[in-house]
Amino acid sequence: MLRIALLYGGTSAERDISIKSGEAVWAALERVGHSVLPFDVGTEPIERLASEKLDFAFIALHGGEGENGTIQRRMEELNIPYSGSGPLASRLAMDKELSKAEFLTHRVPTAPYEVAEEFEAEYRIRRMARRMGWPLIVKPIDQGSSLGVAKVTCLNEVHDSLKSAFKFGPRVMLEKCIQGRELTVGVVGNRALPVCEVIAPTGFYDYKAKYDKQAGTRYDTRPALPGPTAKMAQHYARRAHHALRCHGYSRVDMMLDQDGELWVLEVNTLPGMTETSLLPKSAAEEGIGFDELVQELIDVSMEQRRRPISNRATRVLAA
Template sequence: MPVRERRRRGPPHGRLPEGGLRALRRPAGTGDKALGLPPGHTGGEDMTPRLPRYRVAVLCGGLSPERSISLESGRNVAAALLDRGVNVEIVDVTTSFLDAPPPLDCDVAFIALHGGEGEDGTVQAVLERMGIPYTGSPPEASRIGLDKAASRRRFERAGLFVAPAVLVEDTPASPPPDCPLPAVVKPVTGGSTIGVSVVRDPAALLDAIWKALRTDRAALVERFIEGREFTVAVFEEMVFPPLLIEPAAEIFDFDCKYSDGGARFSFDHGLPPERLAALEKAAKDAYNAIGCRGLARVDFILPPEGPPCVLEINTVPGMTSHSLAPLAAARAGIPFDELCMMAVRAALERKAPLRNVS
């Protein structure tokens, strides 16, 4: 059965066909529409392998609210690896990976799961028990990175600036008295800005907390910091150019992230050298503070004065056509297919001495 692309806006519910492992090896006469790959992949037996035929399982989909974004990330990664001559299987994770991990016959797993078990260390721990190398951060770093309260503690311990915040773990009858205002209220482990609110009026604070708690076990009420929003991608020892985000809305929310025209992005932000260096150092320090590996992305608010304020870290950044880490890598001269290959190489190198992957 072909893998079909289903693009949606709003909370994701799209599903690939059931059945676990789906081969994306390109058969003769099969076009990109049937495979659900991005435009321009015409199919046919015209691919010249450019490296040993490693088998990569791209894990995507999952059960989190970010499912549709993960499916798009997975398709993009699969297409890029196919172009580099890699044998690719795309795995739509439709059940709990912990309870029923799918059979994987691969040399490496490429994790393109966003939120939930794909980012909280569950999938990573299962893959380690299975003896399968995987892309990205190890289980403990993944768990800490997804939990904004836990990662804040690591950032503070590393000397990084985070906004004052209050953690709300039970549904309150009234807002806790020590909540800062104005505030950003967010689910403590959520992604893609789902369930996030900006609150300036104290009367709106309780509704914002309830909104966050509808999607998560706890809500983080964080002081709103005025400034410009930046994101900085890091890959191992490389820090990619910081990217300025100018959303059409007050915050860089789900619609801004995944719709055309929802935000403007610029590398020409005019930061003085010392501010640019501080931002890049803070990104690397945040990456190291939780023990990341592979590709990660750190989000900041840069106030008019003072140090960068760390908002959060994403240990499995999006790989969609709207995603920011690939955009930053491209600015550094690394095209998308090479970024995917770098992730595969790094995973294999951690498992065993690498054989001529080019």
């Protein structure tokens, strides 16, 4: 039995989602037999953990300081082992521009993009549309859960889409819209979980499609995919995971286009952890229940942090 701090809540725009993940993980930890200290990062000073004699911290935060490396750095300063990736990987995954740069360096296929500030964004998106055609995607640089993300299909939608995205920060990403099927692949330790397909009725997996029960979004953990597509999706998931220096676990989102090509969208270092979230759904397809998955995430995270720092180098898979 371990004494585990469960970090949840926080102050980001994804606080409500984090609370749901936290409650689910809390229950699982107690069922497994651990002693749990629930800790709402949004209402309590993190320094309090220093006096708690903890064996581990399970981070169930989403967005903000929970995913941008801040909390991870504080855990290391307090010498508390924690779940998931370290400060650098968290920062790389949270910042979409940094992620894209790493994907390109490590030959991970990703959609063409530009980054724009407010004064130039409308000009840039018009220029991209002339070059690539509609639709395009507008998204904040460093938000999760598809907050502020919009699919722009014509000039009339540009202004409102940019206005929404700029609410979250001074820069936005403008990206070619890859049309096709949305896939997601969990990575635990060094293995990729079964591919899950996300089927949104509108064809666009935005915030509403993710969290509104009335949206009618479906998830297929046994999608019919052509040829070697499933194995390639798992390959690119592991490749993206390692390209960003992730360890422990992650979830990699990607698109399968109409020509059968895969395009990685992003890596989530702290994916949702309710019993109906995508990572647990994929694990269940392998016969791994929610409680068992939570314990495995602890095990792989602790194993990683037992290794000497010199052995934690990035391992990027060969093409």
